[in-house]
Amino acid sequence: MKLTFLGGAQTVTGSKTLFEYGKTRILVDCGLFQGLKELRLRNWDALPIDASAIDAVVLTHAHLDHSGYLPVLNARGFRGKIYCSAPTRELSRLILLDSAKLSEEDADFANREGYSKHRPALPIYDRKAVQEVMERFHAVPSGKWISIGPEVKIRLSPSGHILGSTFVEIEAGGKRVVFSGDVGRKHPTLYDSPVRLERADTVVVEATYGDRNHLEESASIDRRLIEAVRETHSRGGHVLIPAFSVGRVQEILYRLSTLKRRRELPEIPVYLDSPMGIEATRIFTEFPAWHRLEREEVDRLCKTAIAVKSRSESIRIMREDAPAIVIAGSGMLAGGRILHHLAARIGDPRSTVLLVGYQAAGTRGRLLQDGASEVKMHGRYFPVRARIATIPGLSAHGDQSDLLDFVRGFETPPKRIFLNHGEPQALDALRVKIKDTLGQDAVIPHLGERFDLSPFPEVVAARGVSHWPDL
Known part of the structure; x- marks a missing residue:
């Protein structure tokens, strides 16, 4: 069992995490990088894995930094299903079509005004590419386990972030990995509070506001x-x-x-x-x-x-x-x-x-x-x-207190904790808080780091070494 962080590593955009078990490969989220130019340029790069080798994508929610790379993935050979909640499917269609439209308009404007260095400037994808990838979406009910591969099943549960947002649980070989996606607030204005999950052997948790608490009521x-x-x-x-x-x-x-x-x-x-x-x-x-x-x-x-x-x-x-x-x-x-x-x-x-x-x-x-x-x-x-x-x-993102509650909210606490979807300061602050409060070590992956979640996990083709307790 392996995890590779292909996006959302030490940044808040471009979320993509590859889960591997046996011959099954699942990409959890498939977002666009946004913000700094050096990040946005990565949207044009091919992933280090052939898109056709990915069996399925599971989306936590529809926001562009979690779904926006899907048309590119599909154009490069992905042929599996995209699993998500029903609201996420409808919102993803809307968000991706808008993203394509804006990209087309920006390219047209750049070509007319001549302010792009590229000749011609091209959209990262067009609306036709969005229509094609939408055929791969498969809405699943929340709270129910769905089999998607040999010994591999998934479950989606409401996370309270936006309409249709979910936590993703993947169970394989008797072990369970939980992906938080974006964690909602304790008492969201429009949505129910995030559900509590039973257990996790490994948890990947966001850290957008890992360094602060929302003090305003x-x-x-x-x-x-x-x-x-x-x-x-x-x-x-x-x-x-x-x-x-x-x-x-x-x-x-x-x-x-x-x-x-x-x-x-x-x-x-x-x-x-x-x-x-x-x-x-x-x-x-x-x-x-x-x-x-x-x-x-x-x-x-x-x-x-x-x-x-x-x-x-x-x-x-x-x-x-x-x-x-x-x-x-x-x-x-x-x-x-x-x-x-x-x-x-x-x-x-x-x-x-x-x-x-x-x-x-x-x-x-x-x-x-x-x-x-x-x-x-x-x-x-x-x-x-x-x-x-x-x-x-x-903010629809949980603060440091909410994130700590998520990590310690499992009936059986996780043995491994990865932190992603945050800027370096927020990630490190949450890492320290988890250590001080829960007595657990958390790892902050670099982009491209691959972790072996075997009984004695190691970082494969990555910087640093991680030591985990025996499962």
């Missing part, structure tokens, strides 16, 4: 949201909310709908300028078993914002001088319609850019969060004069 988050809207409204500006279309858009709409109902916000139009956000919200309404809202709350959420369905409507809103709230993707300002609103408002001191999600290193969102005086979009630099604000407590 829901009421404090609402106060920050009220403050940002009221102050910007009084100045006559726009509140721009870059938001992940899946998960974050729905939570922002829910909070705005609640605050409007309580009459805690001024009269101000709310625009959802995100075709993907509009569709993701529709999908949200179709899976009531996967969220905790009542029908009336869902209806109110859906009526909170004006859905912007055309480019001409979007342009009209950009040119409006009256105060407004604009919610658009992408959440890290990596692309999407939010960039056009940002270009129109970033130089306006009356306006506010309200960051409500994790901003990975190298993204425009992180640059603004860190106080950049200018930001580059479509080959141009724009001076930053708008107010930049952050509501950190809105």
Whole structure:
């Protein structure tokens, strides 16, 4: 039994972990690298394993950093099934089609404007490639074991991160490996709390917020949201909310709908300028078993914002001088319609850019969060004069306390712990906390490290040596 970390190693994007048992090879998650250019360039590289040799992919959830490489994998010869929850299948279709569309548009724009070094600039994949890979998706029920190979079975259980997100358990040869994917909060706003699993011999756990705790309660988050809207409204500006279309858009709409109902916000139009956000919200309404809202709350959420369905409507809103709230993707300002609103408002001191999600290193969102005086979009630099604000407590990722609870929540505790999906500081802080709190050693893999999970595991073709207790 072996694990190879092909992505998400000492970074928060590009999640891919190869599980091998006998002749069975399973890829858990298949995400795109995002953020720093040196990471994004890896999306063009072939994996160190032939795609045709992978028997199956299991997705923890639909976010692009966990699903976005699938069309590339399929184009390079993958012919197996992709297992996931039913909401993840529908959301993945939406996210991948949007990713392809943006990639095509960026390539076209680069070719027209001539700012790419490549001649011609090409999309990493197109919409046809997405349609082809969607034929491989196979939705499975949560909580039930599914056999996918000789002596190998999987089970998916709700993780509380976004709609349809799950933990992945793989059992083979009597041993069980658990992949956390992205761990949700203890008490998510929209979803049930993450389930507790019985046991794990080995666990791979994310560490996005491994170095901190979310100190803000829901009421404090609402106060920050009220403050940002009221102050910007009084100045006559726009509140721009870059938001992940899946998960974050729905939570922002829910909070705005609640605050409007309580009459805690001024009269101000709310625009959802995100075709993907509009569709993701529709999908949200179709899976009531996967969220905790009542029908009336869902209806109110859906009526909170004006859905912007055309480019001409979007342009009209950009040119409006009256105060407004604009919610658009992408959440890290990596692309999407939010960039056009940002270009129109970033130089306006009356306006506010309200960051409500994790901003990975190298993204425009992180640059603004860190106080950049200018930001580059479509080959141009724009001076930053708008107010930049952050509501950190809105993250759908569990904090250090939540991650510790996940690790110690097994009825039979894991003997091996791997930490991934985090930046180096967060990974190391969680490693130290696990050692201090639970008395267990955790390993932080490097990209490409392969671990043998035999009774005396060793690192194969990797830096360093890992020593594990005998199973």
